[in-house]
Amino acid sequence: MFDKILIANRGEIACRVIKSAQKMGIKTVAVYSEADKHALHVAMADEAVHIGPPPANQSYIVIDKIMQAIKDTGAQAVHPGYGFLSENPKFADALEAAGVAFIGPPKGAIEAMGDKITSKKLAKEAGVSTVPGYMGIIEDADEAVKISQEIGYPVMIKASAGGGGKGMRIAWNDEEAREGFQSSKNEAASSFGDDRIFIEKFVTQPRHIEIQVLCDAHGNGLWLNERECSIQRRNQKVVEEAPSPFLDPETRKAMGEQAVALAKAVDYTSAGTVEFIVDADKNFYFLEMNTRLQVEHPVTELITGIDLVEQMIRVANGEALSITQDDVKINGWAIENRLYAEDPYRNFLPSIGRLTRYRPPEEGKLGEGIVRNDTGVFEGGEISMYYDPMIAKLCTWGHTRSEAIETMRNALDSFEVEGIGHNLPFLSAVMDHPRFISGNISTAFIAEEYPDGFEGVTLGEDKLRDIAAAAAAMNRVAEIRRARISGVLDNHERTVGEEWNVALQGQSFDVTVAADKSGSTITFADGDEIRVDGDWTPGHALAHMSVNGRPLVLKVGKISGGFRIRSRGADLKVHVRTPRQAELARLMPEKLPPDTSKMLLCPMPGLIVSLNVAEGDEVQEGQALCTVEAMKMENILRAERRGVVKKINAGPGDSLAVDDVIMEFE
Template sequence: MFRKILIANRGEIACRVIRTAHQLGIRCVAVYSDADRHALHVKMADEAVNLGAAAAKDSYLVIDKVIEAAKQTGAEAIHPGYGFLSENSRFVQACDAAGIVFIGPPVGAIEAMGSKSAAKSIMEKAGVPLVPGYHGDDQSPDLLKKEAEKIGYPVLLKATAGGGGKGMRIVEKASEFDQALASAKREAINGFGDDTMLVEKYLVKPRHVEFQVFCDQQGKGVYLFERDCSVQRRHQKVIEEAPAPGMSEALRKKMGDAALKAAQAIGYVGAGTVEFLLDVDESFFFMEMNTRLQVEHPVTEMITGEDLVEWQLKVAAGQPLPKSQDQLSINGHAFEARIYAEDPDKDFLPATGTLSYLRTPEENRHVRVDTGVLEGDEVSIYYDPMIAKLIVWDSNREAALSRLAQSLAEYRIAGVTTNTRFLKKLAEAEPFQKADLDTGFIERHEALLFEEKGGSYSPNLLALAALYALLKLDQERQQEAAHSRDPYSPWHGFGGWRLNNNPTLKLRFTLPEQEEPLEILVEASDATGSKNLWTVQVGTHKLLVEGRLTNDRLDAVVNGHHRSVYVADLNNQLTLFTADEHFRCQWQRPDLDNHEFEEASANLTAPMNGSVVTLLVEPGQTVSKGDALMVMEAMKMEHTLSAPADGEVEEFFFAAGDLVSQGAELLKFAATEEA
C-alpha cells in the first residue's frame, strides 16, 4: 500500500479521498489555487502545495505543476478525483514518465473512451447496443445537419470530449440546428479544448441508468449494481438513487454484463461507470463510459457497504478486487441530492457569494454529507458551484425518500442562492414518489416544482419575521442596559409606550417582489402576563405572537400554533427556515438606509457573475422580441440573453472576453414605440 499520495483536485472529492486515505494510514498531499488557500481540503491534508492563480487553467489543470508537487513532496501516487485531470491521457502519461502511480485506468482505456465517437465504435465491435447516430470524423456543419435529418428529429448534439452536460444541445427541428451547433461547439472548446461533435437520436422518454464497474490489474472485474440518474437539468444530474426503481434481476444482470463487457473491451482498471439509456420497453443503449469515480458514487457505497475510494487505492497498489461478483449484494435504498449554488427559478443559473450561514443535517448511519466547504467560504466563478452532496439511506425507497425530504429541510444556507428548496419539492413531488422517472422529468413537471412568480407570502411568515425582530430588539436593549450606568432607564426600552393607550410600534420589511416596504403594526399585550407577547397586524390579519430567541433558533407561538424556526440574520437581511419555506425579507431598521430588492430586467443585466462569450448583433441593429443578443458564460455553462421587445441595440457596454458582475447593465436598448 502507498505511504503518501497527492490529491489533484479540490472540494468535496478531495476531502473524501483524504478521509479514506487517512483511515488506511496513508499520508496526503493537497494542491490548491490562490482562491483555495484556506479551503477545507487544504486544512485536512498533511501537506499542501500552491499551484498558482485561481483559474483552473493556471493551477489545477497545469500538468507540470501537479507532477512537480508530487515529486517535491515524495508522493508515490496521484488520485485525480473527478473533473480536472481525471480523464486526461496526457496527465496519465506524465505520471507514468515520472514513475508516479496514477490512481485510475491506463492511458489506453482513457483514450478509448475519451472520444465519444471512438467509444461508440469500440462498443459496436464489442456487441454493446448503441443509440442510432453519427460519430464520424467529417465535422462539416452541412454534413452534421444532413446526418441529423437522416436520423430524424429530435436529435442530441454532444461534444465527443465532453461530460457533465457541457457541449450538449437538444435540437427539436431543422431550423434550430445551426444556432444549437454553434453554441454547443463554443461551449465544448471553452470546456474541453475540442469542439468535435456527435449527433444521435434523442429518445423522448428514456431513463438514465448507469452501472458501477471495477476491474483490477489481474484481469478480474465486477459490477456494483446500478444507479438511476434520470432527474437532470441542463443534462446534469440533480438527484441520483440506487438501486434503480423497478429494475428486475434479469434486466440488472443483462445490463451489468454489458457494462463489464464494455470495460473489458478497453482493458479497464479501477473504478468506472458505464452509462445507458433505458427505454420504456426495457431496451437499453450504451451512452458513454466515464473512466473515473463518479460524483454519485456514494449511493452505491450506501447500498453495498463498500468504500469505493478504498477499492481504488488497493487496486492501484496492485491488490486484487476486495470482493467477487457473488459476494456483492444490494441492501436497502439510497438517494443523493446535489446541493448547488444556483437559482432554479432562473433556469438554474449558477450563483456566487459567501456561505455566511451554513447548517447541515446531523450525520448518522442514515444521513451522510460530503462537502468541501465551511461557513464563511466563498463560492466563486472559477469552479463548479456544487456545495455538497447529501446522501441518505434506509431499508426501502419510501423510507429513504422520507429521510431525504427531512434532511433537505434541515439543510440551511444563506448568503448565496441555492437549490435546497427545489430539491425538497422534487423529493416530495408525487410523480417522483411514484418513480415515474425519465430524463425530461423536470421539464414535464415545471408547474409542480418551481416557485410561482409574484406569489404573496403568508401573514404567518411575516408575523414570524416581526416576532424575530421584536425579540432581537429586546435582546439588544437588555445588553445595552447591562452595560450602562442606569440599567433601569426607560430609554433602554423599545416597546412604543403611549400615554393612556397600549404600547404600539411599527416594523418595516421589504419583500423580494415588492418595491415599497411593508409596515407591520405591533401592540404589546399583557393579557397572559407574558413579557414577550404581542399582537401583530399584517394587512387585515391580526395575529397573537410570542416566543423565545436562542442564538438562531426562534421558538414561536402564532395564534396558539407552536413551531420552531431558524433565522439567518445577515445585516438585517433575514432568511427564515421553516420545515416547508425559506422566507426572505429585509428588515428596515429605523436607523438604516432603505435597502430594497430590485428585480432588474434579466434581458439587459447580467444574470450571474461570468464572462462575455460573444456578441450576436451589431450596435444600431434592429431586432425582434426574443432575438439572441449576446452569450455569457459562467462555470463553463452558457446563457443566451434575448431582446425583451422589438427595438434597437444602441450600444454594448462589454466585449467578448470581458468579466461581468451579476446585475451589471450589459447594453443600451431602445424599444420600438407602439403606434
Template structure:
C-alpha cells in the same frame, strides 16, 4: 500500500479522498489555487502546496506543476478525483514517466473511451447495442446536417470529448440545426479544447442508468450494480439513486455483463462507470464510459457497504479486488441530492457569493466499509464550510446529501426530511427545488426519465405564494428581540431606565409599531405589532392574533401564535431575514426608510451580466429593433453558455462589449430602449 498520496483536485472530492486515506493511515498532500487558499480541502490534508492563480488552466490543470509537487513532497501516487485531470491520458502517462502511480485506469483505456465517437465504434465491434447516429470524424456543417436529416428529428448533438452536460444540444427541427451546432461547438472547444461533435437520435422519455464497474491488475473485473441518474437539468444530474427502481434481476444481470464486457474490451483497471440510455420497455443502449470515480458513487457505497475510494487505493497499489461478484449484494435503497449554488427559478443560473450561514441536517460521521449493520441514515459530503465563498472559477456545488433507507419509500421520507433541515444564507441554492422534486408524484412513483423536470414544470416551479403568517410572526419577533439586545447593550450601567430597554413600554397607552417587509417577488407586508404586557398582538391584513415568545436559543425561536406553537430559525443577513420554518425557507426584506436614502436607479434600460464571464457572441447590432425574448448576447460563465435576451420589444441603442471581452458581475452589456407603449 502507499504512505503518502497527492490529491490533484479540490472541494468535496478532495475532502472525500482525504477521509479514506486518513482511515487507512495514508498521509495526504493537497494542492490549491490562490482562490482556494482557505478552502476546506487545504485544511483537512496533512500538507498543502500552492499551485497558481484561480483559473483552472493556471492551477488544477497544470499537470507538470502537480507532478513536481508530488515528487518534492515524497508522494508515491496521485489521486485525480473527478473532473480536471482525472480523464487526461497524457497526465496519466506523465505520472508513470515520473515514477508516480496514477490512481485511475491505464492511459490506453482512457484514450479508448475518452472520445465518445471512438468508444461507440469500439462498442459496435463488441456487439453492444448503440443508439442510431453518426459518430464519425467528418465535421462539415452541411454534412452533419445531412446526417441529422437521415437520423430524423429530434437529434441530440454532443461534444465528442464532453461530459457533465456541456456541449450538448437537442435539435427539434432542421431549421434550428446550424445555430445549435455552432453553439455546441463553441461550448465544446471552451470546455474540452475540442469542438468535434457527434449526432444521435434523441430518444423520447429515456432513462439514464449507469453501472459501476471495478477491475484490478490480476484479471478480475466485476460490477457493483446500477444507479439511476434520470433526473437531470440541462443534461446534468440532479438526483441519483441505487438501485434503479423497477430493475428486474434479469435486466440487472444483462446490463452488468455488458458493462463488464465494455471494461474488459479496453483492459480497464480501477473504478469506472458504463452509462446506458434505457427505453421504458427495458431495452438499453451504450452511451459512454466515464473512466473515473463518479460524483454519485456514494449511493453505491450506501447499498453495498463498501468504500470505493479504498478499493481505488488498494487496486492502484497492486492488490486484488477485495470481493468477487458472487460476494456482492444490495441492501436497502440510497438517494443522493446535489446541493448547488444556483437559482432554479432563473434557469438554474449559478450563484456566486459567501456562505454566510450553512447548517446541514445531522449526519453520522462518514464511514463506509465498516462491516455489518445499517449505514448512516444521512450523510453529507461537502468541500465547504460556513464563511467559504462560491467563486465563478469552479463548479458551484455546495455538497452532496445522501440518505439510506431499508426501502425506497423510507429513503424518500428521509431525503425530504433532510432537505427540510438544510439551511443556506448568502447565495441562491436549489434546496427547495430538490425537496419539490423528491415530494412530487412523478418521482415518488418512480415515473422516471430524463425529461421529468420539463414534464412537471407546474409542480416543480409553482407560482410564488404569499409569505405565511407564521413566518411573518417569527421575523417580527426576531426583529424585536434583536432591538432589545441592541438597546440593552447600549444602556449598560442604566438598566433600570424603561425608555432605553426597547420593551415597548408607554406611560398611558399601548405602543403599536408597523413593520415594513417585502418578499422576493416585491409583495409588501406591513404587520402591525401592538406591545402587550406578556407579548404582542399581531395585525396582518386586518386579522388580529396574539403572539408570545416561548423560548429563544441563538437564532432558534419558539413562539405561540394564537393557539398554536410555531418553531423556526431566523437568520438576519443585513436587511434580509431568512426564516426557516415548517420545512420551508422564506426570505423577507426589512424596509428601513433610512437605508434607502440616496438610492436611485442608475442603470436605466441596460441589460447586465448575471455573473462574471466572457462574451462569446453578440447577436444584435446598434440601432436594431428587437422583439421580447430575442437573444442579444451570449455569455460564457462556469463553462456554460447563458443567453441574454430582450426583456421587452425595443431598440438596441449601444453594444458595450465585443466578443472575447471579459465582463464583471452586474456589468451593463448593452443599452436598451423599450418600445413606446
C-alpha cells in the same frame, strides 16, 4: 501500500479522497491554483503545492505542473478525482514513464472508453445496444445541420471528450443545431482541450440509469448495483439515488452483467461507470463509460457499505478484490442532492461570491436516517468563477425510499447557506414533488415540471398553518425577550398579548397564543388548534420545532414586524402583528418594482464572449443578442420581444456583475 498519494484535483472530490487516504494511514498531497490557496482541500492535506493561476488550463490540467509537484513531494501514486486529468491518457502515460501509480484504469481502457466516439464504436462491435447517431468527426456547423437532419430531430450534440454536462446541447431544429454545435465546440475546447463533437439521436422520455463497476488486475470484475440519475438540468445531474425506483431485479442483473463484460473487454481496472438510457419498457441502451470515479458515487457507498476510493487505491497497489459479486447487496435507499452555486430564481444561472454563512446539517444519524455531506468549501470561503458551481453533495440514507426522502427534506431545511445564490429551495421542491415521490421520472422531469423556470414554492394550507403557528410561538418568545430588555414589569408575561395576526403568502390568520412552560398552543379563528414546542432563541438562524408532534425545521431571519422564514423550498415574509397593527397594514399601498422591460440585464456574473447586434438594429423575439460565459458554460441571451437597440453598454471581453445593463432598447 503507498506511503503518499497526490490528489490531482480540487474541491469536494479532493477532500473526499483525502478522507479515505487518511483512514488508510496514507499521507496526502494537495495541489492548488492561486484561487484555491485557502481552499479546504489544501488545509486537509498533509502537504500542498501551488501549481499556477486560477484558470484550469493554466494549472489543474497542465500535466507538467502536476508531474513537477509529484517529483517535489515524492508521491508514489496519484488519484485524479473526476474531470480535469482523470480521463487523459497523456497524463496516464506521463505517470507510467515516471514510475508513479495511477489510481484509475490503464491507458488503453481510458483511450477506448473515455473517448465517447470510440467507446460507442467498441460497444456496438461488442453487441451492446447503442443509440443511433453519427460517430465521425464533424468539421463545421453546416455538416452538423446535415447530419442532424439525417438522424432526425431532436438530436444530442456532445463533446467527444465531454463529461459533467459540459459541451452538450439538445437541438430540435436546424438553427439550434447550428448554434449548439458552435457552443458545444467552444465549451469542449475550454473545458477539455479537445473540441471534437459527435451527434446522436435524443431519445425522448428516457431514464438515465448507470451501473457502477469495480475491476482488479487479476481478472475479477463486479457490478455494484445501479444509480438513477434522471433528474437533470441542461444535461447536468442534480438528484441521484440508489437503487433506481424503476428497475426490477432481472433488468438490474442484465445491465450489471453487460457493464462488467464491457469493462473486461477493454481490460478495465479500478472503479468505473457504464451509463445507459432506459425507455419505458425497460429496454436499455449503452450511452457511455466514465473511466473514473463518478460525482454520485456516495449513494452507491451508502447502500453497499463499500468505500470506492479505498478499493481504487488497493487495486492500484496491485491487490485483488476482497469481495465477490455475492457480497454486494442493496441495503436501504440513498439519495444525493447536488448543492450548486446558482440562482434558481434566475433560470439557474451561476452565482459567485463569499459564503457569509455555510452551516451544513450535522453528519451522522438524523431521525431514522443518516446524513452525509461531501463538500469542499467552508464559511467565509470564496466561490470562484473559474470552476464548476457545485459546492456540496448532500446525501441521505434510509431503510426505505420514503424514509430517505424524508431525511433529505429535513437535512435540506437544516442546511444554511448565505452570501450567494444557491439551489437549496429547488432541491426541496423536487423532494416534495408528487412525480419524484412516486418515482415517475425521466431526464425531461425538470423541463416538463418547471417549463417557465423555478419561481419558488407555494405551500399548501396545512403547511402554511404549521408555519403560522410556529411564527406566532416564536414571536411570543421574542416579545418576552424585548420585555426583559426594556424592564417594563417584573411579571414579563403580562406585557405580551395573546391575540395576534399572522400574515404570510397572501393569507392572514387570526390566532390566540396560550403558552406554558414547554411550548404554546395556537388556536386559529376557526377553532383549529396546533401545538408548538421547541427551544428557539431570538437571533438563532435555525429553529428546530415540533408541530403537533411532527418535526419542522425553519431557517429564521428578522424583518420589520416579523420573520423571514424559509422551509421546504418556500421563502416567506411572515408578519406577526397585533390586531390593530394588522388592520392598519391592510391600508398600506404595495411598492412596485422598477421597470427594466427595455433593458437587457446580465443575469449572472460573467464574461461577454460575443455580441450579435449593433446599435440601431431591429431585433425579433427570440433573436440571439449576446453570449455570456460563466463557470465554463456559455449562455446565449435572447430578445424577449421585438424592438430596436438604442444603446450598447458592454462588449466582448467585458466582465459584468449581476443586473449590469448590457444594452437598452427604444
